Amino acid sequence: MEKIKKPKPSTYKAKYVVIGTGTAAFFAHRGITESDPDAQILLIGEEDHLPYMRTPLSKELVYADNEQAEYSFTDWGGHQRSLFYEDANFYKPVDFVNTSEPGTALLLGRKVVDMNIHRKRLLLSDGTIVNYEKCLIATGGTPKNLPVFESATGEVQQHVNLYRGINDYDKLVKLVHSPSVDNLTIVGGGFLGSELAVALAHVGKKHGVTVTQIYKEGGNMAKVLPKYLSEWSTDKVKNEGVNILSHTKIDSVKTTDDASKIELTLSSGETLTTDQVIVAVGIEPNVELAKKARLEIDPIKGGILVNAELEARSDLWVAGDVASFYDVVLGRRREEHHDHAVVSGRLAGENMAGKQKYYTHRSMFWSDLGPDIGYEAIGIVDSKLPTVGVWAAATAKDTPVGAGLTPEARGSDETSLVADDSQSGVPASVSNESVTSNLNKYGKGVVFYMRDDAVVGVVLWNVFNKIPLARKIINSQKKFTDTTELARLFKIHSEE
Amino acid sequence: MEKIKKPKPSTYKAKYVVIGTGTAAFFAHRGITESDPDAQILLIGEEDHLPYMRTPLSKELVYADNEQAEYSFTDWGGHQRSLFYEDANFYKPVDFVNTSEPGTALLLGRKVVDMNIHRKRLLLSDGTIVNYEKCLIATGGTPKNLPVFESATGEVQQHVNLYRGINDYDKLVKLVHSPSVDNLTIVGGGFLGSELAVALAHVGKKHGVTVTQIYKEGGNMAKVLPKYLSEWSTDKVKNEGVNILSHTKIDSVKTTDDASKIELTLSSGETLTTDQVIVAVGIEPNVELAKKARLEIDPIKGGILVNAELEARSDLWVAGDVASFYDVVLGRRREEHHDHAVVSGRLAGENMAGKQKYYTHRSMFWSDLGPDIGYEAIGIVDSKLPTVGVWAAATAKDTPVGAGLTPEARGSDETSLVADDSQSGVPASVSNESVTSNLNKYGKGVVFYMRDDAVVGVVLWNVFNKIPLARKIINSQKKFTDTTELARLFKIHSEE
Ligand SMILES: Cc1cc2nc3c(=O)[nH]c(=O)nc-3n(C[C@H](O)[C@H](O)[C@H](O)COP(=O)(O)OP(=O)(O)OC[C@H]3O[C@@H](n4cnc5c(N)ncnc54)[C@H](O)[C@@H]3O)c2cc1C
Ligand SMILES: Cc1cc2nc3c(=O)[nH]c(=O)nc-3n(C[C@H](O)[C@H](O)[C@H](O)COP(=O)(O)OP(=O)(O)OC[C@H]3O[C@@H](n4cnc5c(N)ncnc54)[C@H](O)[C@@H]3O)c2cc1C
Ligand SMILES: NC(=O)c1ccc[n+]([C@@H]2O[C@H](COP(=O)([O-])OP(=O)(O)OC[C@H]3O[C@@H](n4cnc5c(N)ncnc54)[C@H](O)[C@@H]3O)[C@@H](O)[C@H]2O)c1
Ligand SMILES: NC(=O)c1ccc[n+]([C@@H]2O[C@H](COP(=O)([O-])OP(=O)(O)OC[C@H]3O[C@@H](n4cnc5c(N)ncnc54)[C@H](O)[C@@H]3O)[C@@H](O)[C@H]2O)c1
Numbered sequence: 001m002e003k004i005k006k007p008k009p010s011t012y013k014a015k016y017v018v019i020g021t022g023t024a025a026f027f028a029h030r031g032i033t034e035s036d037p038d039a040q041i042l043l044i045g046e047e048d049h050l051p052y053m054r055t056p057l058s059k060e061l062v063y064a065d066n067e068q069a070e071y072s073f074t075d076w077g078g079h080q081r082s083l084f085y086e087d088a089n090f091y092k093p094v095d096f097v098n099t100s101e102p103g104t105a106l107l108l109g110r111k112v113v114d115m116n117i118h119r120k121r122l123l124l125s126d127g128t129i130v131n132y133e134k135c136l137i138a139t140g141g142t143p144k145n146l147p148v149f150e151s152a153t154g155e156v157q158q159h160v161n162l163y164r165g166i167n168d169y170d171k172l173v174k175l176v177h178s179p180s181v182d183n184l185t186i187v188g189g190g191f192l193g194s195e196l197a198v199a200l201a202h203v204g205k206k207h208g209v210t211v212t213q214i215y216k217e218g219g220n221m222a223k224v225l226p227k228y229l230s231e232w233s234t235d236k237v238k239n240e241g242v243n244i245l246s247h248t249k250i251d252s253v254k255t256t257d258d259a260s261k262i263e264l265t266l267s268s269g270e271t272l273t274t275d276q277v278i279v280a281v282g283i284e285p286n287v288e289l290a291k292k293a294r295l296e297i298d299p300i301k302g303g304i305l306v307n308a309e310l311e312a313r314s315d316l317w318v319a320g321d322v323a324s325f326y327d328v329v330l331g332r333r334r335e336e337h338h339d340h341a342v343v344s345g346r347l348a349g350e351n352m353a354g355k356q357k358y359y360t361h362r363s364m365f366w367s368d369l370g371p372d373i374g375y376e377a378i379g380i381v382d383s384k385l386p387t388v389g390v391w392a393a394a395t396a397k398d399t400p401v402g403a404g405l406t407p408e409a410r411g412s413d414e415t416s417l418v419a420d421d422s423q424s425g426v427p428a429s430v431s432n433e434s435v436t437s438n439l440n441k442y443g444k445g446v447v448f449y450m451r452d453d454a455v456v457g458v459v460l461w462n463v464f465n466k467i468p469l470a471r472k473i474i475n476s477q478k479k480f481t482d483t484t485e486l487a488r489l490f491k492i493h494s495e496e
Numbered sequence: 497m498e499k500i501k502k503p504k505p506s507t508y509k510a511k512y513v514v515i516g517t518g519t520a521a522f523f524a525h526r527g528i529t530e531s532d533p534d535a536q537i538l539l540i541g542e543e544d545h546l547p548y549m550r551t552p553l554s555k556e557l558v559y560a561d562n563e564q565a566e567y568s569f570t571d572w573g574g575h576q577r578s579l580f581y582e583d584a585n586f587y588k589p590v591d592f593v594n595t596s597e598p599g600t601a602l603l604l605g606r607k608v609v610d611m612n613i614h615r616k617r618l619l620l621s622d623g624t625i626v627n628y629e630k631c632l633i634a635t636g637g638t639p640k641n642l643p644v645f646e647s648a649t650g651e652v653q654q655h656v657n658l659y660r661g662i663n664d665y666d667k668l669v670k671l672v673h674s675p676s677v678d679n680l681t682i683v684g685g686g687f688l689g690s691e692l693a694v695a696l697a698h699v700g701k702k703h704g705v706t707v708t709q710i711y712k713e714g715g716n717m718a719k720v721l722p723k724y725l726s727e728w729s730t731d732k733v734k735n736e737g738v739n740i741l742s743h744t745k746i747d748s749v750k751t752t753d754d755a756s757k758i759e760l761t762l763s764s765g766e767t768l769t770t771d772q773v774i775v776a777v778g779i780e781p782n783v784e785l786a787k788k789a790r791l792e793i794d795p796i797k798g799g800i801l802v803n804a805e806l807e808a809r810s811d812l813w814v815a816g817d818v819a820s821f822y823d824v825v826l827g828r829r830r831e832e833h834h835d836h837a838v839v840s841g842r843l844a845g846e847n848m849a850g851k852q853k854y855y856t857h858r859s860m861f862w863s864d865l866g867p868d869i870g871y872e873a874i875g876i877v878d879s880k881l882p883t884v885g886v887w888a889a890a891t892a893k894d895t896p897v898g899a900g901l902t903p904e905a906r907g908s909d910e911t912s913l914v915a916d917d918s919q920s921g922v923p924a925s926v927s928n929e930s931v932t933s934n935l936n937k938y939g940k941g942v943v944f945y946m947r948d949d950a951v952v953g954v955v956l957w958n959v960f961n962k963i964p965l966a967r968k969i970i971n972s973q974k975k976f977t978d979t980t981e982l983a984r985l986f987k988i989h990s991e992e
Binding site: 113294296305307308309311313314315326328329331349355356424 | 790792801803804805807808809810811822824825827828847854899
């Protein structure tokens with residue numbers, strides 16, 4: 001523990017203490033409360049906001065295009081929703097821990113800077129001490145930056161943002177509405193970069209802002225989607241008006257002469273002048289505190305290593321983005337998705353309250369490249385694995401808002417199998433040649449990710465409400481050596 | 497759970513149940529009893545013997561050279577000891593679990609064949625069901641065999657033994673005393689192979705039995721000791737009368753014409769005729785049960801993965817050879833040594849009884865190549881790491897029984913530093929040339945194993961009672977960039 005110099009730091013004691021006020025933290029509170037109605041819970045968070053959901057920050061909220069950043073939005077289904085899980089009234093004042101009243105309180109704007117596992121005690125950045133009986137670490141992750149920006153001058157850095165929370169969203173809204181802004185550049189081709197690029201391109205049109213997306217891969221979501229689907233999506237993103245520079249790195253950066261913009265020199269030799277860069281090159285799980293407490297860090301997947309019950313040590317659990325956990329079917333994993341924060345947060349909360357449950361309900365995730373195209377996924381979705389795709393013609397029903405693409409149905413079956421083995425060397429049921437000629441077909445389909453002949457991941461492409469079936473297939477661990485059997489399992493064309 | 501067909505299998509219920517009756521199991525019983533005097537403990541073991549210690553089976557008991565296998569022995573210090581930790585009277589009859597009496601009972605000669613972690617229930621090979629509240633898995637390991645023997649005929653296999661327990665020792669004693677046996681061949685250059693070779697060579701002389709040791713490495717204990725020390729030890733083992741065939745593999749095996757012996761064809765092209773082979777090529781941790789229960793298996797070190805408290809899941813711990821555990825200073829480890837079984841078994845037992853202790857007291861191990869030379873060690877002792885050796889002249893006091901070697905003291909200091917970087921590429925304070933010319937010097941010394949400039953392991957070579965100091969140095973995690981500082985820490989020549 002660090003020495004505290006302030007005269008009398010506040011000291012609190014609560015049975016349940018959660019480090020973090022993100023999604024995993026909030027759903028841990030739900031899990032605890034459901035299992036132990038008398039629970040007193042304290043959530044401690046560095047951010048100065050009530051617990052909120054991040055997912056609309058790169059999608060619905062950007063489309064909403066409100067000049068004054070607002071934190072309520074209309075989801076694709078037309079429902080009005082708030083970013084905040086609960087409003088301020090819901091939470092107790094922190095002193096309630098001195099009573100016997102059940103409830104949940106927040107300590108916001110304060111970071112937990114040290115922890116003593118043996119004494120079950122936390123030290124906060126303002127000197128506050130919190131004693132716990134059961135603790136959850138749900139510290140999430142921090143966006144990574146690129147060395148080229150980190151080593152740049154302060155003037156350049158004025159033009160570089162990371163993107164994770166409400167404060168970053170507020171900045172982005174101002175940029176989009178600023179008359180002096182002509183171009184925004186997104187660096188990164190993953191979930192965040194791709195979602196933001198599409199959304200910003202859409203609203204940018206109204207404000208005279210063009211959008212460039214730079215990444216080193218060959219296509220959008222290339223680490224997740226099989227090559228043909230990544231290529232198809234890239235075309236889609238281009239259609240939305242994004243200027244895509246794939247296979248591209250940033251070699252250097254400097255300000256323009258009047259310092260109002262920055263100029264990027266790219267690996268292609270070209271230069272690009274832009275008002276602002278948003279770096280979306282993944283996150284680093286927040287493990288400094290865990291390291292100080294000498295918890296085990298997963299050397300391969302990163303994050304704090306916990307068992308199938310999300311337990312690191314007696315009375316200490318970890319959930320959300322920062323947890324490397326054991327899935328008894330799929331093996332060791334770390335997941336950086338909203339629903340995983342919900343599922344793992346809740347499970348950890350239940351276990352804090354004494355249930356000895358292990359991780360068995362696999363979480364899902366989704367991504368939207370605009371209102372026209374969306375996918376849901378579950379399990380290990382990694383383009384390095386061999387995949388088998390089952391495709392059918394999409395109808396308007398499958399692409400809620402006009403998709404702008406006319407998928408052709410080929411053959412009487414309406415379903416075709418596509419195996420992508422470009423990176424794996426397993427036999428394909430359809431060769432890559434035919435994949436190329438089929439590029440217009442990927443309006444609606446299912447992609448199975450295979451390991452040792454078993455399905456370990458599924459992407460549902462404009463196919464909705466089939467996650468439970470996908471979950472069942474993964475859980476069965478059944479071996480599928482004949483891929484047509486898989487197609488039969490998912491009769492996407494016959495169930496409409 | 498497998499279906500049980502027998503009409504009425506016995507069912508027991510005990511608060512504490514231990515799978516295994518080896519050293520870790522026995523010391524878990526001690527740990528539980530010390531922390532919870534009312535404890536009812538059930539140890540379930542496949543072997544048909546009371547819990548016993550394996551270490552004398554390759555050392556003192558072989559030297560004792562009793563024709564009738566006896567399980568008591570005189571240790572190097574002259575004390576009469578039994579192999580068994582407690583005699584039969586110590587244990588309760590198993591039905592005591594139906595009373596409220598505290599104590600420990602054994603269920604021997606039965607294997608746990610399945611476990612249900614959720615229901616906290618075990619199924620035994622004879623159909624018995626055991627319900628537990630807290631369970632420890634201490635299943636140890638099984639000796640590996642070599643494919644060349646596994647694929648051999650039954651006739652050949654009559655001449656091949658593995659070596660792990662009392663039954664194997666009984667067989668060995670018979671062999672040594674059999675008038676028809678001329679040669680015994682040990683395969684393997686690790687702890688067991690080296691200890692057995694020296695011990696058998698010693699007693700073999702009396703019975704006209706010669707001993708051959710075959711291994712693929714360049715010297716005895718090559719995976720553990722730095723090259724110069726492995727070479728020195730190999731000379732020592734040769735001096736004891738062992739015929740060593742290093743850098744050698746076995747290509748094929750067949751019986752002699754009258755099937756009384758076997759003939760090994762070696763990678764050198766030579767053939768070797770022997771009465772019996774004892775294979776000592778390491779163990780495989782016993783994880784089948786854990787796999788069935790879908791516990792996590794460490795993909796790198798093998799064994800069942802547990803945290804720093806040796807806990808795999810709620811109310812389930814793992815100790816001894818089969819545990820891959822987290823050492824907060826040295827990282828993830830699996831240890832196959834007696835003292836680790838003692839330390840980890842006891843720790844697991846204490847935690848089963850509610851202490852939430854983590855692994856912090858590092859265990860040690862020792863090996864003896866006959867009564868003349870012995871070493872103790874602690875931490876990560878792996879010859880792949882860079883080492884620094886501190887050497888001094890040994891006196892008779894340091895080599896209890898006449899060593900047969902005359903170490904020279906060189907220079908006024910009596911202490912010399914030897915850095916072995918043959919496998920690591922770090923700078924050496926003494927080059928390998930001078931190492932070779934110093935071969936007679938290694939009568940007494942300390943070897944430090946370095947990682948990131950910190951000491952992670954220590955071998956004490958004919959230096960006794962210094963394990964606590966070595967433990968302290970490892971625990972400090974101090975960086976030593978100047979190796980002479982290390983030498984000063986261990987003033988082996990000035991403290992005699
Ligand atoms: C813009 C955006 C859009 C996304 N969209 C989707 C999507 O569509 N679908 C999807 O599945 N996922 C999406 N995600 C990912 C999803 O939001 C995350 O996986 C989820 O937020 C993880 O929750 P968490 O609670 O583990 O971590 P976080 O939400 O990061 O919460 C961690 C909290 O802990 C705080 N903290 C960290 N260290 C300390 C400390 N030492 N002391 C006190 N507090 C601390 C942090 O400040 C933070 O508030 C999106 C993420 C972003 C950024
Ligand atoms: C000959 C010999 C000499 C040794 N000398 C030394 C030495 O000098 N120094 C040193 O440090 N170490 C030495 N060791 C190593 C040391 O003995 C081991 O590290 C130690 O025995 C490990 O203890 P354990 O309890 O983990 O496993 P074990 O001693 O192997 O005990 C495990 C027990 O579990 C039983 N079991 C396994 N599966 C099941 C099941 N499913 N159901 C029921 N029972 C089961 C096994 O039959 C066995 O009895 C030596 C080993 C041998 C074989
Ligand atoms: N729909 C969703 O599930 C969703 C949406 C938005 C954000 N998120 C989450 O938010 C976090 C941030 O999203 P993200 O897109 O930044 O992460 P990501 O991991 O999805 O993608 C990172 C991208 O950056 C690239 N990259 C990584 N290191 C790089 C480097 N050194 N140089 C250049 N490029 C590099 C990768 O190749 C990849 O294209 C992630 O945890 C993500 O899962 C999820
Ligand atoms: N003093 C002690 O601590 C001590 C003494 C005896 C036994 N033990 C323990 O008993 C167990 C058995 O001892 P051990 O000496 O067999 O194991 P070990 O791991 O010490 O040594 C195994 C030896 O077999 C060799 N080997 C491994 N695979 C091989 C293969 N496929 N072909 C040829 N050679 C191969 C290795 O190179 C090594 O020389 C171990 O767990 C050991 O730690 C410890």
